[in-house]
Amino acid sequence: YRAKADGGRTHQYAEALDEGSRDRLRLVDELRTGIAQGQLVVHHQPKIALSTGRVTGVEALVRWQHPERGLLAPDAFLPLVQDAGLSADLSAQVLRVALRDCATWREGGLDLSVAVNLSTSELLDVGLPRTVAALLEEVGLPGSALVVEITEGVFMVDKDTSVAVLTALRELGVRISIDDYGTGYSSLAYLRELPLDELKLDRSFTRNLATDPRTAAIVESTVALAHSLGLAMVAEGVEDDAVLRRLRAAGCDLAQGYHVSRPLPAAALSAWFAALDADGCWSAPRAGREV
Ligand code: C2E
Ligand code: MG
Ligand code: MG
Ligand code: MG
Numbered sequence: 001y002r003a004k005a006d007g008g009r010t011h012q013y014a015e016a017l018d019e020g021s022r023d024r025l026r027l028v029d030e031l032r033t034g035i036a037q038g039q040l041v042v043h044h045q046p047k048i049a050l051s052t053g054r055v056t057g058v059e060a061l062v063r064w065q066h067p068e069r070g071l072l073a074p075d076a077f078l079p080l081v082q083d084a085g086l087s088a089d090l091s092a093q094v095l096r097v098a099l100r101d102c103a104t105w106r107e108g109g110l111d112l113s114v115a116v117n118l119s120t121s122e123l124l125d126v127g128l129p130r131t132v133a134a135l136l137e138e139v140g141l142p143g144s145a146l147v148v149e150i151t152e153g154v155f156m157v158d159k160d161t162s163v164a165v166l167t168a169l170r171e172l173g174v175r176i177s178i179d180d181y182g183t184g185y186s187s188l189a190y191l192r193e194l195p196l197d198e199l200k201l202d203r204s205f206t207r208n209l210a211t212d213p214r215t216a217a218i219v220e221s222t223v224a225l226a227h228s229l230g231l232a233m234v235a236e237g238v239e240d241d242a243v244l245r246r247l248r249a250a251g252c253d254l255a256q257g258y259h260v261s262r263p264l265p266a267a268a269l270s271a272w273f274a275a276l277d278a279d280g281c282w283s284a285p286r287a288g289r290e291v
Contacts, residue, residue: 028084030066031077035089039065042097043263044114046272046282047234047256050248053281055273057113057147058105059256060098061263062090078119087121092131099139099146101266106145110273110280115147115177120154124161129168136172143173149200150176152184159190166195177234182222191229199226203237206257209250210242216250223251241284259284 034040044058064072081090095116102114122128136143148169154162166176177198182205201222208215219235226233235247238257247255260282261272276282 024080027077028080031064031080031084031086034064034066035086035093038093039067040090040093040097041065041071041265042094042101043265044098044101044269045256045263046261046269047115047254048260048282050244050252050255052279053283055110055112055276055280055282056254057115058102058269059115059117059149059263060094060101061117062094082119082121087119088125091116091118091122092135095132095135096138099135099141102145103139103141104266105270105273106141108270108273113145113147113175115149117149117179120151120157123150123154123165124158126161126165128165129172132169132174133172143169144175146173147175147177147198149179151179152181152190155190155194156185163194170195170197179236182218191225196229196231198232198234200234200236201252206235206237206243206247207239209246210240216246219247219252220250227251244284 041063042060043063044060046055047057047059048054049056062074062078064077066072081087098114098116102112105112118128132143132146136146148166150162150166170176175197176195177200178196179200180202181199183202199222201219205215205219205222209219223233232253233251234254234256235243235252236256238244238247238255238259240259243257244255244259261269264272273280
């Protein structure tokens with residue numbers, strides 16, 4: 001009796017797995033056509049200078065407008081993109097759209113840069129700098145309009161190749177940012193050797209900044225470290241004004257997060273830009289009006 005019950009469970013499990021992988025295969029298929037048919041959507045989240053409130057740039061964040069499942073977040077499909085070998089296609093599309101949107105805002109008088117996230121496989125592609133140069137040329141932007149966000153894991157896979165690719169990007173004027181800084185490995189060794197412009201402190205540090213003294217100590221010393229290396233310090237995931245003020249007091253340069261704005265479609269962000277003051281500066285919602 002017992003053996004039978006166990007057997008039944010195993011059978012059910014195998015069936016569920018089967019269904020899972022069938023689902024996955026279908027999704028990979030849909031992804032391939034989806035990318036080809038332009039179903040990828042790019043939202044942007046603004047980044048402000050903490051000392052002035054000036055909007056200095058945006059981060060491009062990809063979504064997939066799935067015909068039946070609706071708007072999918074990157075976590076729901078980026079792993080599939082990697083497995084299916086579609087990373088380069090995705091990046092080329094995101095870069096093109098992001099740079100075009102940025103060019104439009106710059107033509108409208110906003111002095112913005114756009115940050116694009118690149119996965120490890122892109123950073124190991126020696127053809128990337130040429131692709132980026134061609135895209136910049138196509139949209140008529142200088143390299144300085146682009147920031148590339150990478151994670152530290154890439155250096156552990158193949159340091160020589162990733163350094164060569166980053167160096168070539170920097171020769172175009174592109175800036176290099178380490179995303180989710182503080183969560184990876186060997187941070188100090190690569191800070192010494194790599195071509196970098198910016199550290200982007202992981203959200204986990206930002207989140208606890210106002211409540212945890214240890215986090216505050218880490219953030220303050222990381223800002224000092226960044227500055228002594230000539231790097232800009234960005235904080236991501238800023239969700240309230242208390243954290244924003246702490247970051248400013250800690251000397252952090254730039255901030256990004258729901259408190260300032262959620263990632264928005266380009267048209268909605270244009271409206272958000274239009275509501276900035278005459279100097280292109282954001283200011284925190286007044287107390288009492290905050291929602
Ligand atoms: P990331 O680059 O660290 O991006 C920040 C993520 O935090 C975004 O999630 C953003 O929507 C979210 N976020 C922003 N402000 C706040 C906040 O105040 N609170 C909280 N809780 N979250 C906030 P999203 O858009 O779901 O992207 C997730 C990750 O997917 C990104 O993390 C990035 O690693 C990856 N990704 C996004 N777009 C691309 C892309 O075009 N190419 C590649 N290779 N990766 C991408
Ligand atoms: Mg990022
Ligand atoms: Mg990040
Ligand atoms: Mg992250």
